[in-house]
Structure formats: C-alpha cells, structure tokens
Amino acid sequence: MKDRLATRVADALRSQITDGHVKPGERLLSETKLAELHGVSRTVIREAIATLSFEGLVQSRKGAGIFALEAQTGPFLNLDPGKVSSVIELLELRRAVEVESAALAALRRSPQQEERIIAAHRAVLDCLQTDAPTRDADFDFHLAIAEATNNSRFAEFLVLVRVGIIARGELQTGRENIRPMDYNRHLAEEHDAICRAVLAGDEAGARQAMQEHLKGSVARYRALLHQNRYTGN
Template sequence: MCTRDSKAGKRVSATTSNKSTPHKTAGKTLVVTVRDALRAQIESGTYQPGNRLPSEAQLTREFDVSRTVVREAIAALRADRLVEPRQGAGIFVLDPPQSHDLPFQNIDFVRISSMIELLELRTAVEVEAAALAATRRSPSQEENIIDCYRDLGNLAKAGAPTSQADFALHLAIADATNNPRFREFLSMIGPSVIPRRALNEGTNERASQTYLKVIDAEHEQIVAAILEGNEAAARDAMRHHLKGSQSRYRALLRGSNTPG
C-alpha cells in the first residue's frame, strides 16, 4: 500500500523514573524527543524568556540520555532561536521569535501563471531527486513507489480524483533519495503543487481523462528509470514530465480550454 509518510528516523525506547521524561514516539530519535519536550516546556511557560535552562548534566539525568543527545537537542533549539548560550552562564530562553509569513503561502493557486512558476521550481528540485532515487532507493522504497504508481493508475481508471495520489507518488520518489530535505520541500508546498488540483480536476471528464493518460505515460517512464537504477534516464524522464506540464499550462495561459 502506498504510504504518505516518510519512514526516516530510528525507533527509540528508554525508561526513567523522572516524571518529566516524555514518551518516546515511534519514528522519533532521542534528539528529536528531547528537543520537542524542551520546546513544549518553553511554549507552555515552564521556562520563560530570560530563564536559564537546567545544566547539561541535569538534562542528561532528567531525560535519561547521553550528553551528546542533550547538546544536539539544544543546538536544534538554538537554530530555531528559542534559546541562546551565554558565556560562562548557561543556556537562556529567548523571547518568542516574531512570526513571519511562510514561503509559498501567498501563491494564488487559481492563477495558471502561479502553476507555471511552481512547475519551474519543482523542475529545478525534482529532476535531481529522480536521479538520486535511481541510485539510492532501497527495496522497500521501490515497493512504495510501485504501490503509489498503481494507486494513481487505479484512481484514474475509476474516474476518481487523482491529485492526492499524484502528490504521494512524488513524495515516494523524494523519500527514495534518502535525503529528507526533498520531502520537506514538497511537503512545505503541499498537495496543491499538483496543478490540476487547483484547476478543478474532473470538470470536463473527457479532457481530464485525455490529460491523465499523458501524465500516466510520463509517470511510467520516471518509475521505470528509477527501478532500473538508470540515473540519467530518471533525470530525463522527470524533466520531460515537468517541462511537459509547463508547456501544457502555458498553452492554457494562451487561451486553450484544456491542459491535455
């Protein structure tokens, strides 16, 4: 079955008598567990701006982890500007950072020009993702790519919406790079990165089916190249797919009635 979530992160288990120790969630590393627990304490006011965090030794005992885990968790909080070290004094909680608009949130997904802009950005990233997936994928990741591709095809044949399944396939390819930043990039944009989701897929069922057949053929080439471990072919197939989408939506922008 095609999965929508990445499988990264080792499972951890540890026991401690300290009541502050968070439950270890499957899929989370100890660093992430400690980081999230400290973040929650800061956000809840347990540690307020200006407060000093417990010493490294105290946190090591509190969470029943190594000093390395504590240091990496603190480093992650520093990167988020939640805490800062002060020479000879310790780690102190900062005022909450000012909120800023997240990237990609101001895109008007109804405008075809926005679709083209995103397709250009996706091309710059996903072409290389396909090439990396061809050389780095694991057997389980191959299976997930195949499952996602089959799910997409079955939905298309049934006349059901396919944009979510299309997004899942691209996420599966991103996961197969074994570089989590590729999934993070796609997830940050979200499922609306699939243009037809924003353009009312299925309004014209005949045109939609014609379009989906073209997309299916392109996806088949991408999947086949990845499974064969052909880096160059995977790169070319993904480029052809995304460049083709750009061309189709530019035709729409010029006044064509359908993207097919």
C-alpha cells in the same frame, strides 16, 4: 457546480482557521451541521474537508470528528492552485528540484522504497481507471520519489509547497471538473517512465523522465494560459 460549491465552502472554512476563529485543536462542526449551515450537501462538505486536509489545515480523527490544525507560516503560503500562472511558477521551481530528486532516487532507493514507489504509481493508475480525483495520489507518487533520495530535504520541499503542487481540475480545460482528453494519458505514461527508470537504477533515464514530465506539464499549462487569454476563460 459541485466543485464550485466545494471551493466556496473550503474558502470559508479556511478563513475561519487562518483568522483564528477556529483555533488549532478545536473540533469543527459535524458534516451534517456544516451542510445545513452552508446550504450544501454532505458530499460537498466532504470535498471541501478533503481540500483542507490536503493543505494540512484539518485532520479527520475516526470516531471523533474533524479538527483544526495550526495554520502554517513561512514561504509558499500564497500559492494558488486556481491560477495558471501560479501553477507554472511552481512547476518551474519543481523542475530545478525534482529532476535531481529522480536521479538520486535511482541511485539510492532501498527495496522498501521501491515498493512504496510502485504502490504510489499503482494508486495513480487506479484513480485514472475509476475516474477518481488524482490529486492526493499524484502528490504521493512524487513524494515517494523524493523520499527514495534518502535526503530528507527533498521530501520536506514537496511538503512545503504541497498546497500548490497539484492544480485544480478546472484549470486543465477552463471548465470545472473537465480534463483534456489526453490528460490521463500524459499522466500515466510520464509517471510510468519515471517509475521504470528509478527502479532500473538508471540515473540519467530517471533525470530525463522527470524532466520531460515537468517540462511537458509547464508546456500544457502555458498553452492553457494563452488559450484563456484569448478566450477570456
């Protein structure tokens, strides 16, 4: 229920920003006032703001409030992380980019970039251990790999598709905020394989580990798409 409310609030605030009712640089209402306006708790407001922040539409400034950012224009703006088909389309495209990204990272990473990859991997594991949302940490892990190619275009691509890069949690089971029992295992094991290969300088191994990770993700979401087709979820 909470996820559904947060999605509704995020959709409403997103529309205000993209439609120009709230202009870039303008401060949004406080969490308390937004909660009163939408009839929800401040926790729901925080989750909605976190979604918009992930999408690059708002920025929280300590002690100042939450400010609207300029809505992006260009390709990939119609990505919908709430649709299985959209997630699959993007995963297939990511396979074409990130497999080579992992291979190049294995060859070109610097010691500082190795530290960043390790830290990003640990952040994902921490989220899994505490049952916290993995969306931001998951994206940051893939971004750290892309940055380690030392070809800025790889990271730029991930930032460009960031809105749709991590699916909404309810897609994984068809129910809100409930993951399949093996979802965490897949994420932890597959990320670990990528991390180990990159840090070992294993170009072929890194390529294969990323291929298996994204290929496995496509397979899992295709299975979910077929399941939803027959169950009506």
